[in-house]
Amino acid sequence: MLRRATPLSAAVRSLSSGFANITAPLNFWGGKRKASKERNNGENVFEPATGRVLCTLEPCGSTEVGQAVEAAKSAFGTWSKMSGMERARVMIEAAHTIEKRREEIAEMEVVNNGKSITEARLDVDSARLCIEYYAGLSSTLSGQHVQLPGGSFAYTRREPLGVCVGIGAWNYPFQIAAWKSAPALACGNTMVFKPSPVTPVTAVMLAEIFAEAGAPEGLLNVVQGGQETGSLLCHHPDVAKVSFTGSVPTGQKIMEMASKGVKPVTLELGGKSPLLIFEDSDIENAVRGALMANFLSQGQVCSNGTRVFVQREILHEFVDEVVKRTQAIEIGDPLLETTKMGALVSRPHLDKVLAFVEQAKKEGATVLCGGEAFVPSDAKLRHGYYMTPCVLANCKDDMTCVKEEIFGPVMSVLPFDTEEEVLQRANDTTMGLAAGVFTRDVKRAHRVVEHLKAGSCFINNYNITPVEVPFGGFKMSGIGRENGQVTIEHYSQLKTVYVEMGDVDSLF
Numbered sequence: 001m002l003r004r005a006t007p008l009s010a011a012v013r014s015l016s017s018g019f020a021n022i023t024a025p026l027n028f029w030g031g032k033r034k035a036s037k038e039r040n041n042g043e044n045v046f047e048p049a050t051g052r053v054l055c056t057l058e059p060c061g062s063t064e065v066g067q068a069v070e071a072a073k074s075a076f077g078t079w080s081k082m083s084g085m086e087r088a089r090v091m092i093e094a095a096h097t098i099e100k101r102r103e104e105i106a107e108m109e110v111v112n113n114g115k116s117i118t119e120a121r122l123d124v125d126s127a128r129l130c131i132e133y134y135a136g137l138s139s140t141l142s143g144q145h146v147q148l149p150g151g152s153f154a155y156t157r158r159e160p161l162g163v164c165v166g167i168g169a170w171n172y173p174f175q176i177a178a179w180k181s182a183p184a185l186a187c188g189n190t191m192v193f194k195p196s197p198v199t200p201v202t203a204v205m206l207a208e209i210f211a212e213a214g215a216p217e218g219l220l221n222v223v224q225g226g227q228e229t230g231s232l233l234c235h236h237p238d239v240a241k242v243s244f245t246g247s248v249p250t251g252q253k254i255m256e257m258a259s260k261g262v263k264p265v266t267l268e269l270g271g272k273s274p275l276l277i278f279e280d281s282d283i284e285n286a287v288r289g290a291l292m293a294n295f296l297s298q299g300q301v302c303s304n305g306t307r308v309f310v311q312r313e314i315l316h317e318f319v320d321e322v323v324k325r326t327q328a329i330e331i332g333d334p335l336l337e338t339t340k341m342g343a344l345v346s347r348p349h350l351d352k353v354l355a356f357v358e359q360a361k362k363e364g365a366t367v368l369c370g371g372e373a374f375v376p377s378d379a380k381l382r383h384g385y386y387m388t389p390c391v392l393a394n395c396k397d398d399m400t401c402v403k404e405e406i407f408g409p410v411m412s413v414l415p416f417d418t419e420e421e422v423l424q425r426a427n428d429t430t431m432g433l434a435a436g437v438f439t440r441d442v443k444r445a446h447r448v449v450e451h452l453k454a455g456s457c458f459i460n461n462y463n464i465t466p467v468e469v470p471f472g473g474f475k476m477s478g479i480g481r482e483n484g485q486v487t488i489e490h491y492s493q494l495k496t497v498y499v500e501m502g503d504v505d506s507l508f
């Protein structure tokens with residue numbers, strides 16, 4: 001079980017990293033936590049803030065994946081027959097529990113992911129809001145009535161798909177589990193969720209919370225593991241849909257696997273999003289926006305606006321302010337209230353991000369600040385995965401740092417002269433997850449957004465994700481949407497019923 005050294009109350013919080021040991025099983029199906037039988041192939045899971053081993057991941061094999069899918073299939077029989085109002089009641093109860101356990105869930109997210117406690121609390125809130133939002137929508141699912149000649153008519157029914165699979169990335173472990181399960185469950189589906197093997201700790205808490213809220217056994221199940229477990233889920237004949245969040249190459253494999261069973265997919269993939277800052281911007285807000293677009297979650301955010309295009313007239317003023325504020329970001333123990341930037345998720349990932357900075361230097365970019373490994377003064381954090389947030393200048397469009405998703409705290413600044421030029425450069429990428437524009441000219445803002453080839457666009461802000469609003473990408477950044485009303489369509493199917501009121505007019 002989770003052992004904690006200090007009480008939970010936020011008022012008396014004095015937690016610092018290194019307090020948690022996790023020994024409870026992290027799989028969950030049929031209403032209970034389950035240990036994997038294949039214990040001999042366990043992998044270490046690390047606490048990013050300290051580099052300590054946090055727990056062991058026991059990947060599920062085909063038997064256990066089969067048991068989890070079977071549990072979900074059995075729960076589907078009950079859950080799909082409940083009315084939307086009945087499903088909403090369970091979901092609202094789960095949301096209440098999340099609100100009560102907010103601090104504990106956020107702490108576990110920090111322990112496993114390394115992001116700051118302030119951000120982790122917002123992630124837990126987003127998860128709760130998403131469940132509340134879809135609880136509200138679950139009783140609104142309805143069809144259409146179509147009058148036909150001779151008194152005949154047709155109607156449509158919106159029906160669930162069946163057992164849905166969710167596969168998550170490591171950057172928002174609890175939030176991703178909620179963003180996938182909430183719309184799926186609201187529509188009457190059940191789910192088997194597989195978190196990233198790097199962050200296995202909090203998804204199981206969500207499954208437990210649903211079970212405690214009165215969900216039928218098997219409503220939300222969690223299996224742990226990496227690509228093998230994920231692939232077993234995608235190929236399982238009783239799985240009706242796969243919803244995936246992760247990198248483009250894995251997304252391509254998921255789509256290929258799902259295609260074998262003609263299963264629909266939702267793909268939330270990577271990005272290399274542009275942020276356009278025009279000379280008439282409110283510079284203070286543009287600087288804040290650029291920091292929000294680059295340094296949340298140590299830069300490990302899919303929608304990050306890492307290509308910051310700045311109109312030449314304000315380049316120096318903007319860059320001076322961005323660098324000053326970037327250097328002031330407090331890096332350290334992510335469980336401390338004062339920390340603004342915690343640790344990156346793993347040692348290999350930190351090394352990868354630092355290598356991108358080295359490559360940028362080799363290709364001619366200038367490091368204005370950061371880009372180095374950081375060792376906090378607290379001895380217990382010495383082996384954590386920290387780096388200083390980095391701003392790169394003298395960037396060119398064909399440099400690796402401008403073309404590839406770094407997924408770390410590295411901002412590339414690119415000067416531009418005209419609107420036409422910047423739009424062409426901003427769209428010159430195979431990705432299209434997000435984009436942002438800062439300007440005081442309302443006509444320009446909307447004109448620019450119309451031409452930006454990205455699924456989520458921001459005017460005079462960045463990285464805001466209210467759950468009422470659809471989120472997802474164009475081009476290779478994905479298929480389908482999460483959040484908002486439209487997601488109901490991605491987790492349900494339409495049945496048309498034709499009703500004859502006259503005689504059959506046979507041609508034979």
Ligand SMILES: NC(=O)c1ccc[n+]([C@@H]2O[C@H](COP(=O)([O-])OP(=O)(O)OC[C@H]3O[C@@H](n4cnc5c(N)ncnc54)[C@H](O)[C@@H]3O)[C@@H](O)[C@H]2O)c1
Nearest residue numbers: 168169170195196226227230231246247250268269270302
């Ligand atoms: N668009 C979004 O909403 C969004 C959100 C968060 C992260 N991301 C993207 O995720 C990436 C970082 O996350 P990551 O490193 O965890 O991604 P990843 O693609 O390496 O892994 C994602 C998940 O897929 C699983 N997986 C890997 N290979 C698989 C296979 N062959 N079959 C089935 N499952 C498999 C992993 O175990 C993990 O759970 C970045 O590219 C980021 O942009 C996108």
